[in-house]
Amino acid sequence: xxxxxxxxxxxxxxxxxxxxxxxxxxxxxxxxxxxxxxxxxxxxxxxxxxxxxxxxxxxxxxxxxxxxxxxxxxxxxxxxxxxxxxxxxxxxxxxxxxxxxxxxxxxxxxxxxxxxxxxxxxxxxxxxxxxxxxxxxxxxxxxxxxxxxxxxxxxxxxxxxxxxxxxxxxxxxxxxxxxxxxxxxxxxxxxxxxxxxxxx
Numbered sequence: 588x589x590x591x592x593x594x595x596x597x598x599x600x601x602x603x604x605x606x607x608x609x610x611x612x613x614x615x616x617x618x619x620x621x622x623x624x625x626x627x628x629x630x631x632x633x634x635x636x637x638x639x640x641x642x643x644x645x646x647x648x649x650x651x652x653x654x655x656x657x658x659x660x661x662x663x664x665x666x667x668x669x670x671x672x673x674x675x676x677x678x679x680x681x682x683x684x685x686x687x688x689x690x691x692x693x694x695x696x697x698x699x700x701x702x703x704x705x706x707x708x709x710x711x712x713x714x715x716x717x718x719x720x721x722x723x724x725x726x727x728x729x730x731x732x733x734x735x736x737x738x739x740x741x742x743x744x745x746x747x748x749x750x751x752x753x754x755x756x757x758x759x760x761x762x763x764x765x766x767x768x769x770x771x772x773x774x775x776x777x778x779x780x781x782x783x784x785x786x787x
Contacts, residue, residue: 588612588613588642588644589615590605590612590614590615590640590641590642591614591616591624591633591642591643592615592617593616593617593619594784596639596640597639598640599746599780600640600656600739600742600745601640601656601659601742602780602783602784603742603745603746603777603780604656604659604668604739604742606780607737607776608659608660608663609666610662614783617630619637619638619639634648634650638650640652642658642659652684652687652688652743653685653688656684656740656742657669657684659739660739667736668736668738668739669738669739676733680740683732683744684743687740687743687747688743690714691718691744692747694711694714694718695711695715695747695750695753697710698711698750698754712754712755712756715751715754715756716756719758719760723761726764726767730767730770737771742771
């Protein structure tokens with residue numbers, strides 16, 4: 588397998604998940620400005636949408652975090668990064684991944700756009716406050732999003748919360764979520780993923 592990634596992007600979640608799965612894979616850096624891979628290839632030939640992550644599998648290229656992360660989890664089900672297929676809890680995972688993707692991840696968009704105005708940024712901050720309030724309540728009494736087992740949704744949420752300083756918000760306002768984030772940061776897979784991202 589080959590994972591196309593960009594340092595600082597949401598592809599970090601896939602690197603973490605692959606490390607957790609303890610599977611063999613290679614990484615190829617993508618310059619999102621030029622849309623070129625480190626081998627000099629046109630990234631649009633890999634993913635016509637032009638963004639990461641993109642995972643080259645034996646079945647073809649898979650994109651979008653919601654799909655990629657579930658695929659990775661299913662490579663090694665013994666690691667329990669996702670509930671069993673067709674279980675009700677699997678739909679809970681889909682619910683969390685969709686929430687992180689559409690309600691948390693996308694809220695950071697104005698802070699990565701040089702032409703975003705102050706009104707757009709303030710609207711995003713207001714939305715993020717609401718989503719963090721929800722996460723704070725959801726994590727109360729839970730080690731991870733779905734209970735005691737670390738899963739792919741945690742890898743994704745951890746990744747996007749790294750961007751919070753760009754917004755001016757301080758995660759300390761949500762102490763349960765802050766402890767959750769620090770707990771994940773201490774995992775060996777996460778530390779290895781950060782090193783791999785910098786070296787890749």
